[in-house]
Amino acid sequence: MTGRKPPGVFAAAATILRKDLRLELRTLETLTATLIFTTSTFVVFHFALSRDQLDGDLAAGVFWVTILFASALTINRLLANERSQGGYEALLLSPIDRNALLVAKVGFLFLALTVLEIFAFAAYTLLLLGPGLSTEMLALIPVCLLANLGLATIGTIVSALATDSNARELLVPLMTLPLFTPLLIAAAEATTPLLAIEPNVVDLGQWLGMMALYDAVFVLLASAIFEYIVED
Amino acid sequence: MSEAAIKAEGLTRHYGERVALEDVSFELPAGSTLAVFGANGAGKTTLLRVLCTLLRPHDGGLQVLGHDLPREAHAVRGRIGLLGHDPLVYRDLTARENLSFTARLYGEPKQQIAQTVDAMLERVELDGRADEPVRNFSKGMLQRLAAARALLPEPELLLLDEPRANLDPGAALVLDPFIGPAADRTRVIVTHDVEYGLAQADLVLGLNLGRAEWFAPAAEVTSDQVRRLYK
Numbered sequence: 428m429t430g431r432k433p434p435g436v437f438a439a440a441a442t443i444l445r446k447d448l449r450l451e452l453r454t455l456e457t458l459t460a461t462l463i464f465t466t467s468t469f470v471v472f473h474f475a476l477s478r479d480q481l482d483g484d485l486a487a488g489v490f491w492v493t494i495l496f497a498s499a500l501t502i503n504r505l506l507a508n509e510r511s512q513g514g515y516e517a518l519l520l521s522p523i524d525r526n527a528l529l530v531a532k533v534g535f536l537f538l539a540l541t542v543l544e545i546f547a548f549a550a551y552t553l554l555l556l557g558p559g560l561s562t563e564m565l566a567l568i569p570v571c572l573l574a575n576l577g578l579a580t581i582g583t584i585v586s587a588l589a590t591d592s593n594a595r596e597l598l599v600p601l602m603t604l605p606l607f608t609p610l611l612i613a614a615a616e617a618t619t620p621l622l623a624i625e626p627n628v629v630d631l632g633q634w635l636g637m638m639a640l641y642d643a644v645f646v647l648l649a650s651a652i653f654e655y656i657v658e659d
Numbered sequence: 660m661s662e663a664a665i666k667a668e669g670l671t672r673h674y675g676e677r678v679a680l681e682d683v684s685f686e687l688p689a690g691s692t693l694a695v696f697g698a699n700g701a702g703k704t705t706l707l708r709v710l711c712t713l714l715r716p717h718d719g720g721l722q723v724l725g726h727d728l729p730r731e732a733h734a735v736r737g738r739i740g741l742l743g744h745d746p747l748v749y750r751d752l753t754a755r756e757n758l759s760f761t762a763r764l765y766g767e768p769k770q771q772i773a774q775t776v777d778a779m780l781e782r783v784e785l786d787g788r789a790d791e792p793v794r795n796f797s798k799g800m801l802q803r804l805a806a807a808r809a810l811l812p813e814p815e816l817l818l819l820d821e822p823r824a825n826l827d828p829g830a831a832l833v834l835d836p837f838i839g840p841a842a843d844r845t846r847v848i849v850t851h852d853v854e855y856g857l858a859q860a861d862l863v864l865g866l867n868l869g870r871a872e873w874f875a876p877a878a879e880v881t882s883d884q885v886r887r888l889y890k
Contacts, residue, residue: 431766431812433737442763446749446756453751514757516713517747517808521764522737658715658729 439527440534443518447535450512457504457539461497465547468493469554480557487618490551491611494544495578495604501539502582503599505532506590525654529583533649536579544571556622563626567618570631573638574614580645581606587656613637662725664689664816664845665710669719672705678869679705682719685864685874689815692846694856694877696885697866703849704743706866707818710847711741724815737765740814742822742838746805750794754785754804757793758811765812775811783807784833798825803834810837817842820849853885 434442451457472489473479481489509515518528548567552560582603589598617634620627665687672680680702687693695703708714710723712732721728724735741747748757758776767775780786783803788796793804802825809817822838823831836842840859850856857863860877865888872888873880 431768433766434763439764442760446752446760449756450749450751512749512751513745514747514749514760516741516745517761518764519713520711520736520739520741520747521761522733522766523764524733 433522434527436524436527436530439523440530443528443531444534447531448538450508451535451539456508457501458542460500461539461543462546464500465493465497465543466550466554468496469547469550473555478555481555481622482557483623484615484619486551486556486558486622487615489555490547490618490622491574491615494540494547494574495607495611497543497547498536498540498578498582498607499600499603501536501543502586502603503589503596505536505583505586507586507595510590519657525657526650528657529649529653532583532586533576533579536582537575540575540578541571544575558622558624558626561626563628564621566621566628566631569635570614570617570621570638573635573642574610577610577638577642577645578607580642580649581610584645584649584653584656587653610638610641613641662689663687663722664691664724665693665847666722667719668721670706670709670716670721671718672702672709672714673717680709680716680866681869683864683866683869683871684719685862685871687845687847687862689845690843691861692840692848692859693862693864694860695847695849695864695866696851696853696856696888698889700868701866701888702869703866704820705869707741707743707820707847707849710816711739711818712736713741735816737812738814739816739818740809740812741818741820742806742809743818743820744824746793746801746808748793748801748804748808751792753790753792754780754796754807755789757804758807761808761811779807779811782833782837784830799827799830802826803830806834806838815845817844817846819846821851822848823850823852823855851889853882857882857885 585599585602589595592598613634617631620629663686668684670680670683695706697703705714709716712728712735715729724738726734755776758779759772762772762775780789783806785800785803796804817838819838826834848856848859857877863877863880864874865872865885867888
């Protein structure tokens with residue numbers, strides 16, 4: 428090959444992300460598993476709580492707990508999939524910056540969570556949610572986006588740490604749940620008034636601010652340590 | 660003698676308590692071929708993985724292509740081709756998609772990718788199966804695709820771990836111009852095929868339980884001497 432110059436971080440990340448999306452669309456492994464899990468969890472909550480409809484803090488809690496556990500399924504396979512597909516070491520041998528892998532995996536997880544939440548919210552509205560759809564609920568979009576950035580960044584770090592371990596299925600939830608908790612609390616608190624019987628947008632700013640700060644800490648941390656995690 | 664492509668001094672690597680490589684020293688001039696022999700568990704594959712930056716040495720000095728490892732690993736990645744036990748390709752992508760992905764990561768200009776990939780697929784005689792998922796390939800076809808992946812970036816240093824494994828004689832002939840002496844690259848070959856290894860090599864390294872038993876020019880090493888490593 429002539430005229431070669433290794434791609435920059437974002438160009439390489441885009442190449443890896445395109446490859447991941449192509450593989451996902453071809454196999455549908457992650458999407459199918461998380462969508463089935465989410466729907467089943469809503470059905471379980473429906474019977475466990477003996478309630479036909481949920482609203483307010485309970486509705487917010489059930490929604491975010493379901494998303495959190497579904498995200499663990501995706502995180503479990505994030506880098507392990509790269510290994511089982513066969514190309515992980517070829518990626519590590521290539522001349523790209525290792526942070527390109529971080530950006531690509533965070534991007535993939537972010538997109539997977541966004542698709543999951545769109546589906547989950549639709550299913551939630553049909554199966555459990557008390558209040559009808561309202562314009563106030565549009566405020567869920569920034570809440571979900573900030574939560575997804577945090578879940579995706581933390582998830583990618585944990586996935587990289589656990590990928591070589593035989594106890595990966597055990598390690599991922601053990602490591603992610605404590606790290607996700609502050610994010611989950613903020614997301615649930617921000618969501619509660621939006622899912623009330625009479626939805627309203629109150630105190631959203633402080634929770635969004637907290638999530639943005641938490642995300643920023645982990646984005647910086649991930650960019651500083653990811654290279655060392657994927658090193659031998 | 661030309662500049663050293665690899666210079667190892669007291670190279671040591673452990674896996675936990677187990678020593679995989681201990682105090683291994685050798686020097687390989689650029690453009691030469693080193694054959695590495697040794698029984699299973701002698702440290703051959705570990706040596707290749709250290710040389711290609713997938714593993715860090717735990718002690719000793721290592722220079723590859725003029726750069727100190729692991730400190731300057733980023734400077735040599737992309738200049739090394741590894742053809743090992745695993746093909747390092749995505750089984751749910753096609754052969755063409757796998758090679759295009761490799762070409763992009765190594766910075767091949769966009770407008771040349773299709774042409775470069777097509778030419779490589781033709782060279783390894785996979786052009787007829789280029790758009791099939793790799794999961795449908797036989798082991799021999801996978802090995803040819805793995806060679807195409809390793810050779811696509813035109814590496815200066817080629818690390819070959821049993822490169823003819825899974826290849827029928829015809830397929831071995833297809834790959835010989837790219838991974839054989841005619842490839843005109845610095846090569847490190849790990850093999851149990853004593854005659855093949857000696858015929859290919861300028862220098863020979865014999866490993867036993869992670870230690871270098873001998874390091875000598877191929878012309879001074881007999882096949883009996885190599886076979887003693889396996890007893």
